[in-house]
Ligand SMILES: NC(=O)c1ccc[n+]([C@@H]2O[C@H](COP(=O)([O-])OP(=O)(O)OC[C@H]3O[C@@H](n4cnc5c(N)ncnc54)[C@H](O)[C@@H]3O)[C@@H](O)[C@H]2O)c1
């Protein structure tokens with residue numbers, strides 16, 4: 128097992144990463160005293176891992192109140208949150224009762240927000256079971272639910288006591304979900320660390336195949352890189368925005384296609400190719416680096432262009448309503464070299480249009 132620390136002063140916390148560590152009672156007793164916790168999970172993850180977590184907790188003399196919500200992004204909303212509060216109150220959970228999130232990003236975001244506001248905040252532990260949750264959503268303390276008018280519109284920054292990431296749980300993940308998580312791993316490499324990008328280039332087949340050792344390293348390095356950025360800028364007033372590499376395009380794809388058609392990671396993958404094309408047009412990188420981004424994403428089995436149904440003009444409409452609009456102008460995260468993402472003001476419609484079209488043309492030529 129490996130452990131890293133997210134350095135956030137008095138809110139600092141460890142992330143434990145390994146294969147098979149879900150069953151390790153000592154990991155829970157290190158952060159939670161004997162007593163009771165509320166485990167929030169969903170109908171897909173519960174039959175797979177809830178009993179094992181319950182037993183591991185019991186080994187640390189911790190009883191578990193089980194709260195099982197429905198599966199899917201559409202459950203990340205107010206009514207489900209309210210049902211979680213009902214269950215917590217029903218079981219007489221108090222300010223000392225930790226909430227443990229067992230599941231993907233949806234469970235983590237919802238349970239984390241519940242922990243942030245239930246009785247003004249209770250201790251929170253994350254046990255992420257998707258690659259996306261292990262490399263991205265469980266790090267950084269963003270918690271939220273969706274509002275009918277926008278994704279993640281109601282939320283809080285709330286850091287957990289600890290994160291327990293067991294890569295062995297990824298064995299049951301649908302391959303498409305694993306690949307979607309790899310998009311965020313690739314993002315961390317290209318946006319933040321050239322050496323890591325090179326390691327991913329040499330390891331992508333093992334990662335796609337679910338090799339535990341490769342996954343442990345990918346999760347660990349992703350968490351380290353994201354944690355560094357978060358430690359610098361916990362509340363995203365500046366630097367943290369580089370983690371949105373590919374995301375301005377991705378959000379347009381997700382909204383434009385209707386949530387669920389494209390997985391978030393798939394949209395991010397296509398968005399990174401477009402952002403790389405845009406970076407080349409802005410004179411920051413050469414065509415060879417654009418090819419590196421495109422090639423790695425293709426090898427991961429992820430899309431290298433947006434959906435044909437979405438013309439560039441639609442992207443502009445969708446980007447205009449994106450919450451990342453800063454003072455009426457869209458900001459883009461561009462590459463100033465492999466491993467070096469930079470924030471730039473909108474380089475103009477013509478260049479953005481060319482970047483979208485170039486990604487589509489290269490994909491079609493294949
Ligand atoms: N808080 C953040 O910083 C942050 C960052 C990125 C994404 N997010 C959020 O994360 C969410 C997406 O997370 P996700 O991609 O993990 O989706 P998800 O939680 O919906 O999980 C994907 C699917 O896999 C299932 N699943 C989970 N673990 C499994 C396992 N081990 N075996 C088999 N099936 C399993 C889930 O039930 C679900 O059907 C979005 O709501 C997004 O907004 C948050």
Ligand SMILES: [Zn+2]
Nearest residue numbers: 311374391395
């Ligand atoms: Zn993302």
